[in-house]
Amino acid sequence: MPRIDYFFSTISPFTYLAGTRLEEIAARHGAQIDYRPLDILALFGRTGGVPPKERHPSRNEYRAQELERGSKKTGLPLNLKPAHWPTNAAPASYAIIAAQSAGGGDMGALCYGILRACWAEEKNIAEDSVVRGCLEAAGFDPGLADSGLLSGAETYAANLEEAVNRGAFGSPFYIVAETDQRFWGHDRLDDLDRHLAGEL
Template identity: 40%
Template sequence: MAKTCDYFFTPQSPWAYLGHERFAALAKQYGVQISIKPCDMGKVFSVSGGLPLAKRAPQRQAYRLVELKRWSEHLGMPLNLQPKFFPVSGDAAAKLIIAARIAHGTEAAMRLTGAIMRAVWAEEKNIADAGCLAGLATDAGLDGKVLLQSADTAAVQQEYDRNTDEAIAANVFGAPWYVVGGEGFWGQDRLDFVERAFGKL
């Protein structure tokens, strides 16, 4: 039986960015297949009690910045606390990732995901812009123009909707969210527990 982990996220999440490469490395180390599931976290929030950043209480917003700075420094990862293009819609980027998975497989989709996340949080790029996304895909060794066209298809939209429905069914309420052996783990700060779960598969 294959060892698998469902990976729910939204590509504009700073927490998903901070955990993405470590998660990918752990999955490789333990021989776990990633089921990559970018989803619409706005819809997930609407049924799970979550609030978009702008609607959160000031003290929550302030502490978020403190924690992002701590984790960025702890991990040695570049992160602009208030990037130029944020808040930003993740829909187009999520669908590009799905198109990459369909055309080129999970590894390519994971590589593209990392590039998109870095673009937001370290490179001051606008991932809602089609030209930016095409360039990121091309830089990741994919055909950005072709992928953009594929991302705008009914099949990709259906997978995006299905990922979101699956997230809701799995009681997801934040990103990143990892499901191992039916058990959910919320946040990049739970990767130690994810690793332990991988070891039991």
Template identity: 50%
Template sequence: MTQIDYYLFPLSPFTYLAGTKLEEIAQKHGASVNYKPFDLFRVFAEHGTQPPGKRHPSRQSYRLQEIARIARMNNLPVNPQPLHWPTDPKRAAAAIIYAQEFAHEHSRGDVGKLSFEILSACWAREQDIAREDVIETCLTAAGFDAGIAQRDLQSALDIYERNTDEALAANVFGAPTYVHGNEVFWGQDRLPYLDAHLAVTG
């Protein structure tokens, strides 16, 4: 089975705006998705990219317009300036990492749904994804045991840092990014390109 490495950041609006289209594409082509939460701000620092709050006002304004436009096009609720952004993404990343391990071991739970639930909590439901109770609710909604949120944080953070190292090695510079072999697809608007690529390569 072919694999898509999915580099996601739990605080990224554009990762949220992708919805569940990646999972639909993967199912269509019989591909598996390897969820790799990573530290986008560390990648920004490595690449010399300013975080959103430090960019030129014209870019900040355009970003807000784009978030609202894309949300309308995809019929997704969104607050372009959510109450709890930025916040600490580590607990959310750890939940996705542990949930993926759990899903592989027990063949239950939906990691794609969990990722979208966490992103929706931030960008649509005005919830703080740094809170354990918020993550527990997302886990339950995706078919996982809420206790995953209480597992040792440090072990997951080691994987989070390793994912970031691998993102840098794979020429990832933003989120969401989808990698298949040597092909890198950056942004939710490149999902049709990934779909077309998988149709040819399998």
């Protein structure tokens, strides 16, 4: 069974625009997804990237255009200036880590629910009530928001180190474990699909 190591940030708009297409691709090819949320700002700092607020205006203008186009192409509503962004991505990330360990729910729905809360629903994903609501909606015990905080923090930090060591530098970033083929961005999901089909 192929394994897709999925490095991502819970506050990334481009990750939000991926929707649940990764899960659809994985199901089609019988692939396993290993969800690895990480600190995107720390990843930028370690791999030569720059946070949006520090980028040249021309880059941020292009980013905004890309997000608008992405929203139209995917049909996913997106607020370019959400009320609660940037925010602390750690609580939602810890919940994802705990949910993956516990099992019993829909990981794709959980990740998408958290991202949608930020980019389409004007919710603060750093708030416990928002995280608990996303967990419950995806079929997980909402109490996972309060458990495993230490191990969540350790895994969150380890995910960053692994991302750096394996060549990831943005979000969403997909690595097929067996082939070390890397795909950056929601707009590379078709390439990932074709790779798993043996076409690329």
